[in-house]
Amino acid sequence: MGLHDVLAWAPAESVAARLVRQVDFGRLPAHIAVIMDGNGRWAARRRLPRVEGHRAGIDSVRDSVEVCARLGIDVLTLYAFSVENWKRPPAEVRGLMGLLKRYLRLELATLMENDIRLQVIGSEEELAPDVRGELDAAQERTGGNTGMVFNIALNYGGRAEIVAAARRALRAGVDPDELDEARFAGLLYTAGQPDPDLLIRTSGEMRISNFLLWQIAYSEIWVTDTYWPDFRARHLLEAVLAYQKRDRRYGGIEQEPAIVGR
Ligand code: IPE
Ligand code: IPE
Ligand code: MG
Numbered sequence: 132m133g134l135h136d137v138l139a140w141a142p143a144e145s146v147a148a149r150l151v152r153q154v155d156f157g158r159l160p161a162h163i164a165v166i167m168d169g170n171g172r173w174a175a176r177r178r179l180p181r182v183e184g185h186r187a188g189i190d191s192v193r194d195s196v197e198v199c200a201r202l203g204i205d206v207l208t209l210y211a212f213s214v215e216n217w218k219r220p221p222a223e224v225r226g227l228m229g230l231l232k233r234y235l236r237l238e239l240a241t242l243m244e245n246d247i248r249l250q251v252i253g254s255e256e257e258l259a260p261d262v263r264g265e266l267d268a269a270q271e272r273t274g275g276n277t278g279m280v281f282n283i284a285l286n287y288g289g290r291a292e293i294v295a296a297a298r299r300a301l302r303a304g305v306d307p308d309e310l311d312e313a314r315f316a317g318l319l320y321t322a323g324q325p326d327p328d329l330l331i332r333t334s335g336e337m338r339i340s341n342f343l344l345w346q347i348a349y350s351e352i353w354v355t356d357t358y359w360p361d362f363r364a365r366h367l368l369e370a371v372l373a374y375q376k377r378d379r380r381y382g383g384i385e386q387e388p389a390i391v392g393r
Contacts, residue, residue: 132203133202134151137364147365150369154372155375156203158375159202159204160204162325163199163204163207163329163330163331163370164342164346165209166331166332166333167191167192167209168340169358170185170187170188170359173188173361182223182227182230184360191361194363195362197364200245200246200278200279202371206279206321206324207279207282208281208284208321208327209282211227212231212284212286214286214341215341231265231285232261235268239272242273242281243273245279246279247280248273249283250281251270252283252292253284254295282324284343289342290341296319297318300315326346326348328350329353329370332353333355333358333359333366334357335355336354349381353370
């Protein structure tokens, strides 16, 4: 995966093709997390029902997943449905779940072709049996893939994840003196994965909305005004390029040896 895989996919002369040539492949974010926001506003602007915004957002998911896999990103996490999103009208929730099922069915072949492993993060228990069935099938089919991990955050809440991890530690009888950050991180949905280096939020809102609270401690944040259904590979590449200009200090000072070695 790398420059040529993106160039083979992006239309020649496209903005994405131009931007990807500027990427430093030695300094890619290992993990990119995205708060996909603005579907409703995108639809409202077109006088369409909100669900049409969600439908249009599927093309953005497809584009982002493929460009990240081709770039050589290790982990991509997309926030698809929060624990708080159950507050929305039942028809919208039904619409979202229906679109999720359709996406999984239609995209399985692409996930396989790109060697992508799908993993749900969030509590699957509260999801309807048909949605769970589709998710389990997709996770099983892609389970042996060794390329990019695609975390789909569904019925996900950062606080709920932390509480669940604490419960797991207590149930397992972990000695309090032995519970450190690394051990705790291993009890989260993202166990074994690098923390997000880059957190993207679309549609201009400057908030975290209960996403990956533990994991984003030192993520670089990039917010765009673009609504999610308008988000394409070129926007993702813009975010990666902006990320590569950042000076990550982790509380230290510039050029600290410990940072250079990361
Ligand atoms: C993001 O778009 C999709 C989900 C949260 C499922 P929204 O539906 O939140 O769109 P806005 O923010 O209302 O425009
Ligand atoms: C965050 O978007 C959740 C997802 C993208 C799934 P929301 O639209 O639900 O967040 P708020 O309500 O604007 O904070
Ligand atoms: Mg929103």
